[in-house]
Amino acid sequence: MTEECRIGVIGAGNMGGALISGLVAAGHIRPAQLTATDLRDAVLQPLRQLGVRTSTQAEDAILGQQVVVLGVKPQSAPALFQLVKEHLRPDQILVSIMAGVNTAAIESQLEASVPVVRVMPQTLAQLGAAASGVCGGRHATPAQVDLVRAIFDQVGSTVLVGEYQMDAVTGLSGSGPAYIYTVIEALADGGVRMGLSREVALKLAAQTALGAARMVLESGQHPAILRDQVTSPGGTTIAGLHKLEEKGLRDALISAVQAATERSIQLGKP
Ligand SMILES: NC(=O)c1ccc[n+]([C@@H]2O[C@H](COP(=O)([O-])OP(=O)(O)OC[C@H]3O[C@@H](n4cnc5c(N)ncnc54)[C@H](OP(=O)(O)O)[C@@H]3O)[C@@H](O)[C@H]2O)c1
Incomplete structure (x- = not known):
């Protein structure tokens, strides 16, 4: 073509x-x-x-x-x-x-x-x-x-x-790389906080984001199912997820897409 x-x-x-x-x-x-x-x-x-x-x-x-x-x-x-x-x-x-x-x-x-x-x-x-x-x-x-x-x-x-x-596409994927860079940076900060070198922490965080994204796209599975598959009862992951819920990660990301979409609408007005 x-x-x-x-x-x-x-x-x-x-x-x-x-x-x-x-x-x-x-x-x-x-x-x-x-x-x-x-x-x-x-x-x-x-x-x-x-x-x-x-x-x-x-x-x-x-x-x-x-x-x-x-x-x-x-x-x-x-x-x-x-x-x-x-x-x-x-x-x-x-x-x-x-x-x-x-x-x-x-x-x-x-x-x-x-x-x-x-x-x-x-x-x-x-x-x-x-x-x-x-x-x-x-x-x-x-x-x-x-x-x-x-x-x-x-x-x-x-x-x-x-x-x-x-405008919603702009708010999600148009601005999205910056959100994900922030998530990767914050994950790496967590690793550094717990004693990993910056280099090792960044590599682990970025590869984790890449692998998880590929898994969602290539398996065709809903992310909630994939998350359940890696969350053992009483284990480390559920402890981390509990903290993410407490701190409002989902709410923050949904609000970010909403704010960026609204800004795109505003910028498009004459
Ligand atoms: N960057 C992103 O992540 C991204 C993502 C999606 C969409 N976009 C869209 O892509 C567009 C470009 O963004 P950008 O970040 O690539 O901007 P940019 O780096 O400033 O690139 C625009 C280029 O166009 C040149 N230019 C201006 N007037 C021109 C003319 N008459 N003839 C030929 N070239 C001319 C500019 O030169 P001067 O600097 O000399 O003016 C500049 O080199 C924007 O409309 C943006 O909304 C960007």
Whole structure:
């Protein structure tokens, strides 16, 4: 599906750069199929070394591309819309990875029938481990949405959601890596508190998070069942879990997703 797809990225910063390097590492798309543009040559240089075509002219990421990814900050987008409108044709797909900007707002800046697909990815794309929420705009066909999902599936996995759910995706997986980094850091602090070296504690904490996440995804079992399987009566794990309940870990995480979702809604308002 993506073998011959030409993809242009406008804005190759943290997220755009992670997407491009992740796609190259995945190996299904050749570097020559990718064009990265950015105002700053410094962010383009490592991508050039991967064999990706680079330019400081945003139109190079539009002309001749099948998919154009808008990877700039929302506040930089208005300056680009005129250029995108001038060069983008209805047989191309505009993918926006901008947080909090809905497809209708983007469509209103473009020619009437240009297909827009919105994606909320993660910089974990650079490791092939991103969770991305995807939704199609008014003019995007299911086949066009599928093509965009096929691209982002190469750097992790995607879920198709309604646009009204994109703020919740932002609150959960968009902001989620930071929550998990905090959990890993706190677990490691616990290990250090109990006498482990920082290096050993961090390794144990991070590998535990990775393994538990893989177990949930690969076993298909509900996490509560997996937790029961490792919780012996009267044992150490139930003592730790009891403390987590007492301190409100679940409540803290649910509240974090809620607060981040509400902030995303707020940021998306004109
Ligand atoms: N970072 C994340 O974890 C993450 C996750 C999901 C979604 N996103 C979304 O991804 C987008 C980019 O975020 P980011 O963190 O990657 O920001 P970033 O690191 O600042 O990258 C954006 C890049 O776009 C460049 N740029 C601005 N105007 C441009 C133009 N007219 N033509 C070409 N390049 C231009 C910027 O250059 P200057 O610095 O010179 O302006 C910058 O290098 C945002 O909309 C954000 O909501 C980010």
